[in-house]
Amino acid sequence: MREDVRFSIAMCTYNGEKYLGEQLESIARQQQLPAELVLCDDCSSDATVSIAERFAVESPFPVRIIRNPKNLGYRGNFAQAIELCTGELIALCDQDDVWYPQKLKKLKELFLSNPSAAGVFSNGDLIDSSSRLLGKDLWGSFQFDTFDQMNFRSGQAVGVLLKRNVVTGMAFAIRSSSKNELLAMPSSWNHDAWLALMLAAHARLIACPEHLVGYRVHGNQQIGVPISLKEKCSYILSHGISGYIQLSRDRNQKEYRENALQFDALQVCLEKLGISSDDHLLIEAHAKAEHAHRGGALLSLSRLRRLPTVLGHLRSYKKYSPTGLNAAFRDLVL
Incomplete structure (x- = not known):
């Protein structure tokens, strides 16, 4: 893979005005800026699209905003956003979290140093509705412990993922060549869990223990952490x-x-x-x-x-x- 590899961001939004601005700002502060942001909005009725459009005007990278004529749902909207990305690498992005400045730079380094890797996902911090640290990490909330991390890295990733999905979309990036894995995705699966299992089974998936994101815990998220x-x-x-x-x-x-x-x-x-x-x-x-x-x-x-x-x-x-x-x-x- 070339050093000038292009990173796309596939972002999906739906009535996300409360946290979207903070998420977009965290992307603009990346040490490794993306080549593009593809934002697919799923018929929001609030100010989500207006916030995205204002950001696009001054963004340091191109922003494409797609307004769905009808609601596709969480799975369908992400499948669409990923398909529209043109970069060699694609980072998945939710509307309500925070990316730390080194995220894309670190992910790119891992892809460059691991040519056989089809996907990379990281750990992260749990944050509250005010972006305060909760003192817990993302992997810990899924009980992705040291033993399972060791098994994951030693070639037993499929076995770990069969127990439960430990790959959160907002901390996940894939090579564009993995797009095709979504073509057969059943409607009962979420895009991140499906991609993680397919890549672990057919290619190679890397688990990065560094905390590269702040995962927001709040009442409106599509998929939350387990009950505390x-x-x-x-x-x-x-x-x-x-x-x-x-x-x-x-x-x-x-x-x-x-x-x-x-x-x-x-x-x-x-x-x-x-x-x-x-x-x-x-x-x-x-x-x-x-x-x-x-x-x-x-x-x-x-x-x-x-x-x-x-x-x-x-x-x-x-x-x-x-x-x-x-x-x-x-x-x-x-």
Whole structure:
């Protein structure tokens, strides 16, 4: 890859007037400026587009603003923005976070020094609605711990991603040659999770531990970090233990349903592409889907009736549940 490689930014907006200005300013302060910003707005009804247009007038790089004639939704809008990018490298960007000045420079360095890498994602800080540090990091919120980071770097990235997605779009960049991976993306998947798994399975994905972004935690974001201990305690005080157990059961059943839908769709996708039945990803997708279907069905049973199934599938919990064996205990007590 040439030293003069061009970086595009694929940004999606929807009613993001509250934080968009700060995000755009953080992009303008990059040590490595992008060659272009492609901003696709999904029918905002607030001042989002006006803010973007004002920024474009004085921006130190070209800004293309696309106003969708109809709402495409989060997944479709990002797929469109990525496709419209012309640079050799593409950084994904949300409307409500903050990029640290060294972000694009560091990502470019990693791509240049790792020619086989199809994608790079970084760690980041969690920030609140006023951009104050919360004292926690992005990877920690997903329980992407030292052990999983080591496995990820040693060639076991697919196994880590089968447990849960640890690649957040706003901290993710890809080579433009990876665009085609989105063509087969099922509607049940988010663009960042799909790209991460496909690149890990078919190419190489690099995990950068440096904190390159501030990930904003607030009530309106599309995909937030998992519920905190403080939030759990607050809910228990307001609704009691039984109320919290019911909330947890409903939330975990929903997660199981979503995982089952995603990995069923992945299997269909791989089979349509003519992937061999002994392909590693196809085998793992089938096993993950089975685990999700089984978990969702278990939580509809009485606790006593769950026991034999949970104990008989501890290996599956360890391999496919984000919290490992803790999820087995959870499924027994919820």
